Amino acid sequence: xxxxxQLRQLKPDLFSQFKEFFIRHFQVFFYSLxxxxxxxxxxxxxxxxxxxxxxxxxGLYVVLEQAEQLSSDFDTIxxxxxxxxKDLNEQQVKTLKKKLEMLPAIAQVKHVNxxxxxxxxxxxxxxxxALKALKKNPLPHLLIIYPSLTHHSAEQIDVLxxxxxxxxxxxxxxxxxxxxxxxxAIIHIAQRGVLIIASLLALAVLLIVANTIRLAIExxxxxxxxxxxxxxxxxFIRRPFLYTGFWYGLFGSFIAIMLVNSSxxxxxxxxxxxxxxxxxxxFSLGLMDISSSLILLASGCxxxxxxxxxxxxxxxxxxxxx
Amino acid sequence: MILFDQxxxxxxxxxxxxxxxxxxxxxxxxxxxxGHSGAGKSTxxxxxxxxxxxxxGNVIVGGKNLNKINRHTLPYMRRNMGIIFQDYQLLxxxxxxxxxxxxxxxxxxxxxxxxxxxxxALDKVGLLRFEKKYPLTLSGGEQQRVSIARAVVNxxxxxxxxxxTGNLDPDLSYEIMKLFLAFNQVGVTVLIATHDxxxxxxxDKRIIHLEQGRISHTARAQTA
Numbered sequence: 001x002x003x004x005x006q007l008r009q010l011k012p013d014l015f016s017q018f019k020e021f022f023i024r025h026f027q028v029f030f031y032s033l034x035x036x037x038x039x040x041x042x043x044x045x046x047x048x049x050x051x052x053x054x055x056x057x058x059g060l061y062v063v064l065e066q067a068e069q070l071s072s073d074f075d076t077i078x079x080x081x082x083x084x085x086k087d088l089n090e091q092q093v094k095t096l097k098k099k100l101e102m103l104p105a106i107a108q109v110k111h112v113n114x115x116x117x118x119x120x121x122x123x124x125x126x127x128x129x130a131l132k133a134l135k136k137n138p139l140p141h142l143l144i145i146y147p148s149l150t151h152h153s154a155e156q157i158d159v160l161x162x163x164x165x166x167x168x169x170x171x172x173x174x175x176x177x178x179x180x181x182x183x184x185a186i187i188h189i190a191q192r193g194v195l196i197i198a199s200l201l202a203l204a205v206l207l208i209v210a211n212t213i214r215l216a217i218e219x220x221x222x223x224x225x226x227x228x229x230x231x232x233x234x235x236f237i238r239r240p241f242l243y244t245g246f247w248y249g250l251f252g253s254f255i256a257i258m259l260v261n262s263s264x265x266x267x268x269x270x271x272x273x274x275x276x277x278x279x280x281x282x283f284s285l286g287l288m289d290i291s292s293s294l295i296l297l298a299s300g301c302x303x304x305x306x307x308x309x310x311x312x313x314x315x316x317x318x319x320x321x322x
Numbered sequence: 323m324i325l326f327d328q329x330x331x332x333x334x335x336x337x338x339x340x341x342x343x344x345x346x347x348x349x350x351x352x353x354x355x356x357g358h359s360g361a362g363k364s365t366x367x368x369x370x371x372x373x374x375x376x377x378x379g380n381v382i383v384g385g386k387n388l389n390k391i392n393r394h395t396l397p398y399m400r401r402n403m404g405i406i407f408q409d410y411q412l413l414x415x416x417x418x419x420x421x422x423x424x425x426x427x428x429x430x431x432x433x434x435x436x437x438x439x440x441x442x443a444l445d446k447v448g449l450l451r452f453e454k455k456y457p458l459t460l461s462g463g464e465q466q467r468v469s470i471a472r473a474v475v476n477x478x479x480x481x482x483x484x485x486x487t488g489n490l491d492p493d494l495s496y497e498i499m500k501l502f503l504a505f506n507q508v509g510v511t512v513l514i515a516t517h518d519x520x521x522x523x524x525x526d527k528r529i530i531h532l533e534q535g536r537i538s539h540t541a542r543a544q545t546a
Contacts, residue, residue: 020430226411229371230425230472231401234393321373 025239032243043251046212050252050300053205055259057198058296062260062288064194068187080157082143082164083172093141096169100145105160107148114139140171154181202303205252209245209307216244217315224319234316241312242305249304253297261287323349323480323511324370329379331365331535339365340535343379347513349479352506354522355515357532363515366532367484370513371405372396384479401429404473408485410465412457418444418468419453425476443475447501463494470501474510481505483514487521495521 036043084093090113097109117139122128145164147157157175164173217224227237268284275284288296324347331340340362347353355363368374369381372388381388384402391399412421422443426436444450447467457465466486473481481502487495499521506512516522522529530540 016432016435017430020432023433024427024430222411223413226413227424227428228397229373229400229405229411230428231397231399231476232428233397236397236428321371 028239029243032240033247035240036244036247043248046208046248047251047255049208050205050248050304051255051259053201053208054253054256054296054300055263057194057201058256058288058292059260059263060190060194060197062264062292063285064187064190065292066285068184079175080145080147080161080164081174082145082167082170083174084141084143085169085171086140088141088169090141092169093143096167097143100143103160105147105151105156105163106145108146110144110146112142112144114141117142202299205249205300205303206307206310209248209304210311212248213241213245213308213311214315216241217311217319221319224316225321228319229321237316238312241316242308245304245306245308245311246301247304249300249302249307250297252304253300256296256300257288257293264288323347323351323384324513325380325382326366326369327380327382329369329376329381331362331369331374332377338377338535340369340376343535343537345530345537345540347511349511350506350509351528352502352512353514353528353530355513355530355532356517356519356522357538361532362535363532364484365535367482367513367515370480371403371482372399397428401425401476402478402480404470404476404478404481406466406469406473406481406483406486408488410457410469412465412469412472414456414458416456417453418449418455418457418460421457421468422453422471422475425472429476439475440471443471446474446504447471462489463497466490466494466498467501470498474505479511481510481512483512483516485515485517487516487518492521499525 084096093111097111100106100109114137118131118137121139122131125131145160147160151157151160161173161175164170224237264285264287272284324345326343326345329340329343330338332338343362343366355366357363365374369376369388370383372391376389383399386399388399413424416424419440422440423436426439431439440453441450444453447470449464449467449471452460452464452468457468460468466489470486473483483502486502487498490498495518502512502514503525526542528540528542531538
């Protein structure tokens with residue numbers, strides 16, 4: 001049949017089709033970018049909405065991650081204070097100190113003499129005159145224990161503390177680890193919170209992109225009809241819209257990175273001020289590192305593509321030549 | 323090339339647009355569909371172009387039963403047909419060249435081959451000098467010729483046209499019709515729905531006359 005001969009003429013050869021496939025993808029990639037640049041203001045508004053939605057969970061994540069790191073730094077320098085019974089003299093305390101230094105769990109023991117402590121307290125606290133009225137030194141001897149680096153996990157510290165409590169010369173064992181545990185617990189709650197916020201805002205990103213693409217499809221209804229009439233496959237017609245979603249996601253996450261970093265810079269100044277009030281070590285928030293930025297970019301692009309795919313899957317089927 | 327076997331089409335909530343239509347169009351044949359508005363001309367063309375589906379009966383095009391064409395194979399079926407509309411269906415934000423190139427780009431031809439074929443098609447309809455223009459700057463007859471160039475650029479075996487001269491004056495209509503005759507002469511099967519009885523009476527081609535969804539008679543033009 002002549003028909004059959006002509007059917008074969010219609011098709012380019014396989015290699016050419018394969019090569020053209022990539023060229024077309026490449027072209028559509030930039031063609032969709034070109035379409036967005038025709039409406040820069042609308043594009044920017046959508047991308048900004050996406051950027052804000054992505055920046056909130058990303059910023060919270062960065063802050064929490066750094067808070068966790070900070071508290072793990074404290075972990076290694078956590079110390080245990082041993083308050084001796086008041087009837088102990090200096091010699092007995094020194095003997096105990098030597099015994100404790102033999103334990104493998106303990107790296108170092110520092111003795112704070114009760115007389116020296118009283119002097120320091122008198123000069124620093126401003127209660128000097130009131131303290132002069134006391135006939136006896138109210139302060140006990142104090143041993144500050146630094147756990148060795150191999151024994152500083154929470155469980156090991158617990159074991160050490162219970163050992164220390166059994167020593168009969170010891171009046172009170174005070175550890176700084178309790179607040180650390182609480183801080184960890186708070187961070188974990190906050191992390192869950194960030195997870196919830198991130199999920200909700202990811203959904204928002206999907207909906208924003210899907211709605212924007214739905215409008216784009218509606219605007220180009222006539223073009224889609226013509227494409228279908230001349231034999232455009234669904235994937236061919238879908239492609240520019242998918243790339244548009246991808247671009248929105250990419251721009252959105254770029255804006256999010258900029259928002260997060262500029263917020264961190266704005267916060268850092270007063271934060272330095274605050275940390276200098278607490279001690280001499282300056283604590284400041286670092287900017288987003290490369291891996292978190294890449295993760296944010298990738299999730300932005302993925303959400304953009306997914307949102308576009310949702311819209312395209314639902315609306316392209318409805319548009320058929322009449 | 324086209325075979326209608328007991329084909330009926332009923333739109334939802336309306337009378338039958340086509341009932342029990344049988345006809346056969348041979349490969350390389352050219353025929354006209356005539357009849358009043360609402361007689362079923364457009365519906366018949368839409369069934370061939372897979373824009374609508376038959377309610378009962380079989381439509382066979384190029385040896386393929388259209389009832390068996392699904393969503394995924396439909397685009398490939400349409401690539402074997404050139405479809406021309408009364409309202410041209412051009413993309414007005416693209417140049418004449420880009421409009422005509424579209425079917426080739428969809429099929430995945432290389433840029434060089436696209437260029438050669440688009441130029442050949444535009445040359446055939448006499449619009450090569452307009453390739454960089456936008457469709458809205460052209461007259462109705464010129465726009466219709468762009469849409470014909472787009473329909474034939476793929477070298478389809480079958481051309482379908484729904485009132486291709488409906489918006490054109492008699493002289494322009496005759497020019498367009500001569501184009502269809504030329505394509506038919508090189509072996510393309512052509513089926514045209516038209517109101518323009520005086521025009522087709524000048525041509526020695528089969529006329530299929532529809533009345534209220536049925537074929538009332540078929541004849542050669544000279545004896546109609």
